[in-house]
Amino acid sequence: MSNEMMKNWNEYKPTKTVWLWSAVGAAGLTMIVGFTAGGWMTSSTAAERTQASTELAVATLAADICSNRFLAAADADAKLAALKETDSWKQDTFIEEGGWVTFANMEKPVDGAAELCASRLMAASPSATDSGA
Incomplete structure (x- = not known):
């Protein structure tokens, strides 16, 4: 069964729609992680923090x-x-x-x-x- 799964995986050809939505999902997930846990911020937030400091x-x-x-x-x-x-x-x-x-x-x-x-x-x-x- 393992060989059959590998064969199916190797033969899989995603459509352009699947590629597009995969890219959109990856970009969205990257932004969510970046802004919540990665320390990213908008320029206005950076300006506010600089002013407060x-x-x-x-x-x-x-x-x-x-x-x-x-x-x-x-x-x-x-x-x-x-x-x-x-x-x-x-x-x-x-x-x-x-x-x-x-x-x-x-x-x-x-x-x-x-x-x-x-x-x-x-x-x-x-x-x-x-x-x-």
């Missing part, structure tokens, strides 16, 4: 500058104590209103930086505000 990088840099400026200020201990007494959902507003994430020639604070800065400052100890640290 850029905004996060800018916010992270601004938060670093913010926390360093905050801790280097003359009244840093008092400001840090006031920040720690502020409700957690208002800490970013405290940082924004203090001007710590609004830089020269900017009208508005850097998006997302205040929350990152506040979380870094909450982890800081009062001794971190010493100018010798």
